[in-house]
Amino acid sequence: MTEQMDIVLMNIGQLLTMDSQGPKKGKAMGELEFIEGAVLGIKDGEIRFVGKQEEKKDLLAAKIIDCERKLVTPGLVDPHTHAVFGGSREHEMALKQQGVPYLDILKQGGGILSTVEATRETSEMELFEKSTFYLDRMLSLGTTTAEIKSGYGLNEDTELKQLRVTKKLQQKHAMDVVSTFLGAHAIPPSHRDKPDEFLQEMVGMFQQVKEEQLADYVDIFTETGVFTVEQSKEYLSKAKEYGFGLKIHADEIDPLGGTEMAAELGAVSADHLVGSTDKGIKKMAQSGTVAVLLPGTTFYLGKHTYARARKMIDEGVIVSLATDFNPGSSPTENLQLIMTIAALQLKMSPEEIWNAVTVNAAHAIGKSEEAGQIMMGRKADVVIWDAPNYKYIPYHYGVNHVNTVIKKGRILYQRGKIYG
Numbered sequence: 001m002t003e004q005m006d007i008v009l010m011n012i013g014q015l016l017t018m019d020s021q022g023p024k025k026g027k028a029m030g031e032l033e034f035i036e037g038a039v040l041g042i043k044d045g046e047i048r049f050v051g052k053q054e055e056k057k058d059l060l061a062a063k064i065i066d067c068e069r070k071l072v073t074p075g076l077v078d079p080h081t082h083a084v085f086g087g088s089r090e091h092e093m094a095l096k097q098q099g100v101p102y103l104d105i106l107k108q109g110g111g112i113l114s115t116v117e118a119t120r121e122t123s124e125m126e127l128f129e130k131s132t133f134y135l136d137r138m139l140s141l142g143t144t145t146a147e148i149k150s151g152y153g154l155n156e157d158t159e160l161k162q163l164r165v166t167k168k169l170q171q172k173h174a175m176d177v178v179s180t181f182l183g184a185h186a187i188p189p190s191h192r193d194k195p196d197e198f199l200q201e202m203v204g205m206f207q208q209v210k211e212e213q214l215a216d217y218v219d220i221f222t223e224t225g226v227f228t229v230e231q232s233k234e235y236l237s238k239a240k241e242y243g244f245g246l247k248i249h250a251d252e253i254d255p256l257g258g259t260e261m262a263a264e265l266g267a268v269s270a271d272h273l274v275g276s277t278d279k280g281i282k283k284m285a286q287s288g289t290v291a292v293l294l295p296g297t298t299f300y301l302g303k304h305t306y307a308r309a310r311k312m313i314d315e316g317v318i319v320s321l322a323t324d325f326n327p328g329s330s331p332t333e334n335l336q337l338i339m340t341i342a343a344l345q346l347k348m349s350p351e352e353i354w355n356a357v358t359v360n361a362a363h364a365i366g367k368s369e370e371a372g373q374i375m376m377g378r379k380a381d382v383v384i385w386d387a388p389n390y391k392y393i394p395y396h397y398g399v400n401h402v403n404t405v406i407k408k409g410r411i412l413y414q415r416g417k418i419y420g
């Protein structure tokens with residue numbers, strides 16, 4: 001019997017389905033589910049057929065795309081970004097070149113704090129337009145779901161402004177967006193000697209953030225000169241009481257014990273983890289807290305010690321990857337580039353990398369049921385790549401390999417033509 005679809009992708013070289021029950025860990029992270037010579041049927045924004053070419057010769061569609069044996073995958077999931085911010089920080093490049101450490105720039109009122117100033121001065125409308133531009137770019141690079149954190153307000157007005165921009169993006173942008181409240185991102189100059197008072201103010205926002213459904217997660221930057229493990233524990237415990245999921249910027253620069261804390265609190269994810277101890281890694285494996293690794297940040301901060309992804313995978317931690325897109329420590333929307341850095345610096349295999357940017361990344365932001373897999377009945381978030389196989393993406397670096405992005409069954413991006 002013939003079946004009518006809206007779009008059929010035929011002649012797919014490799015179709016990564018990422019079929020799995022739950023996130024991947026341990027040995028399973030090195031295994032990838034894919035179909036060679038596949039066909040994919042999309043109707044009403046959903047995946048309606050996944051299978052071998054020869055199984056289904058009778059699919060009819062308004063649009064048939066010949067994939068010419070290219071790679072087709074689920075849309076990428078970016079589980080850690082700071083994509084709503086004012087200004088930019090290109091002036092910090094010279095400081096970086098002089099070797100001024102990231103935390104010193106922050107201590108001198110620069111870094112995060114200079115973006116806070118710019119974000120406070122930028123209107124909600126302007127922030128929305130700026131972030132729309134960044135999300136459009138992410139989409140063109142193959143990302144169809146992303147998390148966005150606040151944290152460049154550090155006062156009630158601007159934190160709410162950022163969160164409202166994110167909510168508007170959730171409503172208006174084609175991309176699926178998950179919102180995280182990161183009011184505890186730095187200590188503002190107004191509270192330099194009163195960090196506890198500042199945290200109390202941020203706790204004071206929990207009720208409103210919850211009621212207006214402005215965020216699903218609460219995050220904190222646990223770091224030397226920012227918030228201690230004790231302060232973070234107290235803050236996150238309160239967030240938990242309000243029903244927020246927990247995320248933590250943990251052990252990015254100094255190994256303070258944020259990894260252990262994340263596991264103990266049952267955080268959904270702990271992010272960065274460059275300085276995680278053996279004990280912390282073991283605890284993460286036991287708790288099921290996802291490690292969101294951000295190797296683009298380590299690269300961009302000019303550091304040579306990266307998160308111990310191999311150890312984490314061997315110990316059974318659920319490992320995922322993100323851009324950490326932000327104006328200071330990782331100004332890139334490009335997850336493809338992160339995949340290359342993960343291969344070269346984290347020594348992750350291509351299979352592990354693909355699991356990390358799809359199924360595991362979706363799990364890190366509570367989207368396991370919706371994103372990161374190509375399965376019957378799922379939303380049709382699909383990328384056609386100008387690549388012969390999945391190993392090619394981390395290998396050929398620094399360019400955009402995306403040919404076509406389909407989001408919820410709609411073609412939203414196609415590689416542009418050059419008229420010569």
Ligand SMILES: N=CN[C@@H](CCC(=O)O)C(=O)O
Binds near residue numbers: 112221297328329330
């Ligand atoms: N480390 C803390 N926060 C961000 C950086 C923010 C910034 O530098 O503006 C991060 O995840 O890397």
Ligand SMILES: [Zn+2]
Binds near residue numbers: 080081082249324
């Ligand atoms: Zn971050």
